[in-house]
Amino acid sequence: VSPDRSDDPREHGRAGDGRRLRERLRRLRIGPSVPRFYFDSLDGDFVIQDDEGIEFDGLEAARDQAATALAEMAKDVLRGPTRRELAIEIRDQDRNPVLKASLIFEVQRLR
Amino acid sequence: MVKSVGADQDIVREGSRPTECCLVVEGFACRYKVTPGGRRQIFSFHLAGDIPDLQSLHLKVMDHSLTTLTPSQLAFIPHGSLANLMRRCPRVADVMWRDTLIDAAVFREWMMGIGRRCAETRIAHVLCEILVRMSAVGLANGRACELPVTQTELGDALGLSTVHVNRSLQELRAKQLISLKGGFLTVLNWEGLKEAGEFDPTYLHLDNQVEERVA
Numbered sequence: 598v599s600p601d602r603s604d605d606p607r608e609h610g611r612a613g614d615g616r617r618l619r620e621r622l623r624r625l626r627i628g629p630s631v632p633r634f635y636f637d638s639l640d641g642d643f644v645i646q647d648d649e650g651i652e653f654d655g656l657e658a659a660r661d662q663a664a665t666a667l668a669e670m671a672k673d674v675l676r677g678p679t680r681r682e683l684a685i686e687i688r689d690q691d692r693n694p695v696l697k698a699s700l701i702f703e704v705q706r707l708r
Numbered sequence: 709m710v711k712s713v714g715a716d717q718d719i720v721r722e723g724s725r726p727t728e729c730c731l732v733v734e735g736f737a738c739r740y741k742v743t744p745g746g747r748r749q750i751f752s753f754h755l756a757g758d759i760p761d762l763q764s765l766h767l768k769v770m771d772h773s774l775t776t777l778t779p780s781q782l783a784f785i786p787h788g789s790l791a792n793l794m795r796r797c798p799r800v801a802d803v804m805w806r807d808t809l810i811d812a813a814v815f816r817e818w819m820m821g822i823g824r825r826c827a828e829t830r831i832a833h834v835l836c837e838i839l840v841r842m843s844a845v846g847l848a849n850g851r852a853c854e855l856p857v858t859q860t861e862l863g864d865a866l867g868l869s870t871v872h873v874n875r876s877l878q879e880l881r882a883k884q885l886i887s888l889k890g891g892f893l894t895v896l897n898w899e900g901l902k903e904a905g906e907f908d909p910t911y912l913h914l915d916n917q918v919e920e921r922v923a
Binding site: 663665 | 826827828859868869870871872874875878879882
């Protein structure tokens with residue numbers, strides 16, 4: 598699986614020729630460079646570090662993806678414990694942290 | 709008549725009325741549809757030997773699109789020739805029918821994944837499927853094969869965000885089940901990956917020997 602290109606859904610439109618052209622340029626490595634972001638995921642103390650990164654047009658797009666991914670993580674892992682914190686930390690291409698999105702899941706017995 | 713086609717080129721588009729079917733001779737293709745909001749769903753991956761749009765022989769208007777994912781060699785068979793061939797050789801007609809049935813079996817398995825399996829299981833499953841299918845057509849080297857799909861494409865196929873695909877792949881790597889390098893997949897632990905993907909190759913209806921080749 599090759600490290601990735603933008604996942605902006607608008608780019609998958611029917612008139613996707615712009616996307617195709619950009620993608621082709623990127624495969625030939627002659628296109629404009631797109632920033633790469635690294636997404637570490639945290640489930641409590643359990644960390645999965647991303648060493649590969651994904652290309653996004655900007656931090657906004659990366660942020661949206663982190664939010665979607667967080668919801669997907671929640672769907673997969675939230676069983677059992679009564680309190681859990683899931684998070685995704687985004688690092689920029691110099692590997693400096695730039696954003697953290699987190700989700701706190703809590704179950705309380707009411708009687 | 710074999711044509712060279714670049715990566716990410718639509719072969720047949722939704723709504724069109726094709727007069728020929730496409731045989732993948734070399735390369736990687738997929739069938740997909742896009743929501744009005746622009747989100748893509750990939751239905752299946754296709755490799756050498758597949759005729760992904762065989763159904764256009766009987767269903768006149770395409771209800772989805774077919775595109776290459778990598779530079780490919782494609783052969784086009786006119787509908788008339790296919791129909792003639794099937795009339796003359798009932799054995800071929802049987803094989804084509806069988807092919808469309810297996811096609812549907814693969815969809816059922818993908819539906820199971822998208823509806824009921826978690827991300828890591830979905831990914832492990834599709835990796836098992838690709839390796840076994842590549843092996844069936846002699847394109848695998850033991851437990852290794854080309855995997856020319858991006859994480860975004862995997863996400864579009866499995867209904868997952870690229871970030872979650874990325875994360876789940878890291879997890880499969882950390883468990884020493886697979887290694888991925890330069891578009892190449894190597895399965896380090898076949899039994900482990902099968903288990904992680906809840907993969908039972910029955911739905912592919914292949915010769916038993918094919919799985920033994922990877923096992």
